[in-house]
Amino acid sequence: MTNPCRQHFQRVTAAQQAAATPQNQPMADSSAYTMQMAQLHQHYQQLRGIQSTQAKEELKAKLLPDYAPYIDGVLTSGQGAQDEVVTTIMLWRFDAGDYEGGLQIAAYVLAHGLEMSDNFARKTPCLIAEVVAEAALKAARAGNAFDIGVVAEADRLTAAHDMPDEVRAKVKLAIGLLAAGMVDEKEPKPDDLQCLEVAQHFIPRAIELHERCGGKKALERVEKLIKKHAEQKPS
Known part of the structure; x- marks a missing residue:
């Protein structure tokens, strides 16, 4: 598939599976979510190898487009399933200086009561x-x-x-x-x-x-x- 086709497939798949997962239930059984979490794990490894905060923010800005189709699909059709990809990318957008994009996700997160991972005390x-x-x-x-x-x-x-x-x-x-x-x-x-x-x-x-x-x-x-x-x- 060409890149636009792949992005469309990711967006539609995420929308369908997010729509089928009830609020407060984990997205863990979703193939779209599983793929994104695997990608997120790889990117976490890259970030852990960088000590500079500025360099980490720059890398996050470069990685964010990889998650855009999934995020768009969830925000369009999601019912509020617990989703670590969504909450993580929200923070990455903030870290990368995309505050409007971060708040777009934040509106969904707050409306549905999504929780941060256990790594966050707040x-x-x-x-x-x-x-x-x-x-x-x-x-x-x-x-x-x-x-x-x-x-x-x-x-x-x-x-x-x-x-x-x-x-x-x-x-x-x-x-x-x-x-x-x-x-x-x-x-x-x-x-x-x-x-x-x-x-x-x-x-x-x-x-x-x-x-x-x-x-x-x-x-x-x-x-x-x-x-x-x-x-x-x-x-």
């Missing part, structure tokens, strides 16, 4: 929220770009799920810092006030959840800029 919603929030916080504190919509979506997807307050605080703080980071004091923009108001909403919430989250100085800057904006507004 519950699935907590893990999703923290991985996204920490990446966003790292970018925000370094002055680098990060899509605030990604963090907002992670917040929305995990809002109804229980997790430590410290983790929820990271999500709120990330949204607040990213919003505040959109404001350049030297080059005012029409939507600055809206960004500052978003920051003024989320940063105090983060501090409320975890007082030592690191948002107090950022909040001082936001309140200072809001006051400055009000003083400059024509009467």
Whole structure:
């Protein structure tokens, strides 16, 4: 079979077998799942031979297309069977910097209550929220770009799920810092006030959840800029 034909076959097979497996039951008896797990095991061996975190992330980015047909099939027709391939590829997408792709899988994972493998101590919603929030916080504190919509979506997807307050605080703080980071004091923009108001909403919430989250100085800057904006507004 040509590569597109093989991909189509993998996608259709995964969809059919995922649709036939009830929620919370393992996909272990599925031939499509068995093949993907065998492939995953091979790739795990490759990753274990690499010490550099950056190099591991780069390799994961190269390997992800091998799983795309299977993931597409499961997300299209799956009934929520327990699936280590799905949860692993979700995290690999995050690791590779594909946060939108990771959250696409996360929506399915959370909707059906899929659990992480025993290698992870944190519950699935907590893990999703923290991985996204920490990446966003790292970018925000370094002055680098990060899509605030990604963090907002992670917040929305995990809002109804229980997790430590410290983790929820990271999500709120990330949204607040990213919003505040959109404001350049030297080059005012029409939507600055809206960004500052978003920051003024989320940063105090983060501090409320975890007082030592690191948002107090950022909040001082936001309140200072809001006051400055009000003083400059024509009467």
